[in-house]
Amino acid sequence: xxxxxxxxxxxxxxxxxxxAIFVHEFGHYWMARKRGMKVEAFAIGFGPKxxxxxxxxxxxAWRLIPAGGYVRLPQMITSETLEGGxxxxxxxxxxxxxxxxxxxxxxxPFMNIVFAFVIATLIYFVGLPxxxxxxxxxxxxxxxxxxxxxIKEGDRVISVxxxxxxxxxxxxxxxxxxxxxxxxxxxxxxxxxxTYQLIAKVNEAVGLKLLNLDPRDHPEVMEVISxxxxxxxxxxxxxxxxxxxxxxxxxxxxxxxxxRKRGGQESEIRLQRGQExxxxxxxxxxxxxxxLGRIGAALGSNSAMVYQVQRxxxxxWEQVVDVFDKTIKTFSALIHSKETGVGAKDLSGPxxxxxxxxxxVNTDYRLALSFLVLLNINLAILNLLPVPVLDGGHxxxxxxxxxxxxxxxxxxxxxxxxxxxxxxxxxxxxxxFFDIKRVRFFKSMFRTDTQIExxxxxxxxxxxxx
Numbered sequence: 001x002x003x004x005x006x007x008x009x010x011x012x013x014x015x016x017x018x019x020a021i022f023v024h025e026f027g028h029y030w031m032a033r034k035r036g037m038k039v040e041a042f043a044i045g046f047g048p049k050x051x052x053x054x055x056x057x058x059x060x061a062w063r064l065i066p067a068g069g070y071v072r073l074p075q076m077i078t079s080e081t082l083e084g085g086x087x088x089x090x091x092x093x094x095x096x097x098x099x100x101x102x103x104x105x106x107x108x109p110f111m112n113i114v115f116a117f118v119i120a121t122l123i124y125f126v127g128l129p130x131x132x133x134x135x136x137x138x139x140x141x142x143x144x145x146x147x148x149x150x151i152k153e154g155d156r157v158i159s160v161x162x163x164x165x166x167x168x169x170x171x172x173x174x175x176x177x178x179x180x181x182x183x184x185x186x187x188x189x190x191x192x193x194x195t196y197q198l199i200a201k202v203n204e205a206v207g208l209k210l211l212n213l214d215p216r217d218h219p220e221v222m223e224v225i226s227x228x229x230x231x232x233x234x235x236x237x238x239x240x241x242x243x244x245x246x247x248x249x250x251x252x253x254x255x256x257x258x259x260r261k262r263g264g265q266e267s268e269i270r271l272q273r274g275q276e277x278x279x280x281x282x283x284x285x286x287x288x289x290x291x292l293g294r295i296g297a298a299l300g301s302n303s304a305m306v307y308q309v310q311r312x313x314x315x316x317w318e319q320v321v322d323v324f325d326k327t328i329k330t331f332s333a334l335i336h337s338k339e340t341g342v343g344a345k346d347l348s349g350p351x352x353x354x355x356x357x358x359x360x361v362n363t364d365y366r367l368a369l370s371f372l373v374l375l376n377i378n379l380a381i382l383n384l385l386p387v388p389v390l391d392g393g394h395x396x397x398x399x400x401x402x403x404x405x406x407x408x409x410x411x412x413x414x415x416x417x418x419x420x421x422x423x424x425x426x427x428x429x430x431x432x433f434f435d436i437k438r439v440r441f442f443k444s445m446f447r448t449d450t451q452i453e454x455x456x457x458x459x460x461x462x463x464x465x466x
Contacts, residue, residue: 228296
């Protein structure tokens, strides 16, 4: 990536992510003003103040980092805990009504939903790139359970666990979210469809269950590690591996398996370097711990991610419904963690979210906008959970106040808010730890070749899930 590309990606990510946070806080601000509540401060961005002014008793500010904003509302009891600030005046402030608190708390998530529809409407007019890389199976290991069932290279995946698939991303998603590790998979071979009961196993690299099916492509050298066999053999980044030890290579996993079996054995490796095909000799080193061969290179895939621009794009309603459907399936997978294997460690915090958004920006701005629709809907849903410290917690406490006909104890509210704030921060640190462990995966997203095709006829519009 060039310095200009880096600046573009960083700037776009801050702007898009910040916009999602900003509209949320603006919703609180706007509704608080409408309800006559006291607003002490409203800021665009975070960090050092660049520009500030005061009007109607409100401190307005533009801040250095354009990644969201905040609003300070002293009549919302938990705002002091959330914002870390205190009222800027010693004047007594009349308590807000429960209805006002409910409306102000709800306005933030509501604005995220409105913003999601606005972005989805824009996508409808500019079009949406839809992944069309077909899920065609590559290498099938001899003696494997899949080979014994009769699955062969070139078979095409039609559906997984009853869900139709059009790309390898669909295959992966439906496998991960399935509430079983044994699932029906329909394959097509020359127009003949067969159903197989396949077993999904947990992949150590991503920590989630995947089918033992590989896409048909050739592995590519992503990085040569200093001091390894690959460096000795003079392999280079972007070399495409065609065969190893005389065996044609059809997937990264097949190549790794071949390398492991030939530790310490001199082997012939055929490569494509640019337009030239060359043959080198390499001797995988034996790992003293595992006794398996390794060559000291990071391997990826040379298959390009192919998108066709659907124009006009899906309707705004279809896009939002699709996001709700995915979110509900994700929550279901978390609730049934024992069956799906999906846990809190598989969620993404700021690191993961910003990494994916950056990868989408780097690929196509329309994909980034589509991810922003998902992000805004998810922000709305998560903030409406009835958990103290979130907007849903504000609403729940305001409802209790209305039922009791008197305010809740300030100490009780501050205590529960503090406890749940600590729990929420702990969860964020927990998922961020696993995000950092997946940094190599996020980096690979930037290295994936993509191909955006503009077609005369729009791609089929996906139907809302039942």
